[in-house]
Amino acid sequence: MYEIVRKAVLSPNIVLMDVKAPRTAQHCYPGQFVIVKMDEKGERIPLTICDYDREAGTVTIVFQTVGASTKMMAEYEVGDAFRDFVGPLGCKTDLIDESMDELKAKKMLFIAGGVGTAPVYPQVKWLHEQGIDVDVIIGARNKDLIILEEEMKKVAANVYVTTDDGSYGRTGNVNDCLKALIAEGKEYDHIVAIGPLIMMKFVCLLTKELGIKTIVSMNPIMVDGTGMCGACRLTVGNEIKFACVDGPEFDGHLVDFDEAMKRQQLYKTEEGRAVLREKEGATHHGGCGNCE
């Protein structure tokens, strides 16, 4: 069993938990993910790692309550335990293996959409620990869905918050914010964008135009997370890749987002979609503002 040692409700439907998982905490890096399973009958749910503490042996996960399983998970309290917690899975972000000179030469921007702010955080924090502070855009549909802003400010050079409805920070989606920053004279040559598929798609369309290399983190449907089932396959640069073993990070300009979005619909029942609509309004995703 894997005990929950800290819980924080970050927004009405986004929850953070520190989970005791020493083997994973010892070996994980930013960019990787874990799979959690609540109880015997539960699903295996993949979640990108938000933080880790090697000494305390804990791994931080952040999730949004989008279906029946994650709703039940959100009801777990400190002292409760997951039946299963396995990781780290997938590859660490490429930045980890780059030299200090290469990292320092980059003009980096991280774009976080909604609950996608969670997997952005450990990368920005890791860079901060290497002495590199980067810019971060945090975007969401409204103020309630902005998470980890204070934590991010402690490890980033600049944090730009933007909401679709203007209820907090700048007004507009993350692309509006990126365009504005460039208009204000900012220069970037390496972007990492993590958020809803539709957000990553539109960021990549814009950055392709702007000629800025963009890395995205994919979180498709998966079962085992070790390469065995192939459910998480994506088309990247006309090749089939498994997000669990080849990713989850890929060159965003090569990812076939339209296919990935269609595949994401596979197990969304009418009922599931209804829950999403009720929770998140007409856009029902993570809140990028680009959805019709």
Added chain:
Amino acid sequence: MADALHRVPVREQDPKVRATNFEEVCLGYNMEEAVAEAARCLKCKNPQCQKGCPVNIDIPGFIKEVQEQNIAGAYSVISKFSALPAVCGRVCPQESQCEAKCIRGIKAEPVSIGKLERFVADWARENKIQPKVEAESKGKKVAVIGSGPAGLTCAGDLAKMGYDVTIFEALHEAGGVLVYGIPEFRLPKGSVVKSEIENVKALGVKIETNVIIGKSTTIDQLMDEEGFSAVFIGSGAGLPKFMGIPGENANGVFSANEFLTRNNLMKAFDDNYDTPIFKGKKVAVVGGGNVAMDAARTALRLGATTYIVYRRSEEELPARVEEVHHAKEEGIIFKLLTNPTEILVDEKGWVKGMTCVEMELGEPDASGRRRPVVKEGSEFELDVDTVIMSLGTSPNPLITSTTEGLECNKHKCIVADEANGQTSREGVFAGGDAVTGAATVILAMGAGRAAAKGIDEYLSGK
């Protein structure tokens, strides 16, 4: 009932009934039937059947005990050779191993060795008899990677020799292919597999689930930091293959691994479990092996009209004869000498059909089987909404890419000595599908057994 020439028939669930449930197809022998079948054994002085068994079970020895109704005695004979008799009695291809060599089989039907083994193992389970441990502790730790047939066998044998064994399993349940791959109706999980695993644990073997070697820790760390003197890699087959034809990423196309894992490991067929499965109405399973039969029969039980689409003829089907026979009885439609060329996709990204071509057999290829060639102008459309690809697997690089000095062959399988499992790394042994590519449960068990012996020799010499 039996005579010398014919086997005692085994009772099975009626095909029409079983096509709608996940209960076990074969009901097995009762005591009377088993004793009658055992009487057919000639108790050969030079038993050929034993030579046909990858783990060398003393077959006439245990059958003699069955005939004398000493089933506990029969179990103790089998236990010396096999850690998983209830599994092997169900899923071994006996017709091409022990039973193929049976002398009785020359002029009549061979003895039903598999069904007798199953009877003995089931009797032992129902009577709560567990294998005994007598060995003195050797005071040395061995790590076993993977809890499938190779790992369980290797761990069980080492524990019997007195080693302190820990199995590391990547998934949340122990059993490997026995729990994620082979369906409930062929191998019941709750009773049969669970109790075989409990038997291995009763020997003192520890099982740590949710540990992925190569990610959660590495072989080097196990040996350098956690005090394991030797490691056995039995990590199994690996990543599913796809055909590379258009439309394969459409919604409704699955690997057999995914379809079976959802249904077997995650129990998607049972509404009490949370994991969903896409139940098609018209399902094509592409491939002709045992896994293809398992996937097809699972789809059928979930309510679909189901096809097997295979590019060669019935003679070349790699699946066991019994599986093909059961599949046909249940109503699976075999589209043989047929090969898919494209999966047709609707505007929303869902499967709406599959274009196929008919094949004919040409000259033998490298495998000795006649090579299928496309029949000109034979293209047709198969009306399906789901396609399950069952084309085999390629090795998972998780371990080989994180263990320096571990040699692989050109297929990326781990190179290991067949006699003792020794790899190119000192103290590291391997066996099963990770070495051979996808094969059978019993071959993996044979490799696990050979490696246990190899590990004992290695550690005894140290």
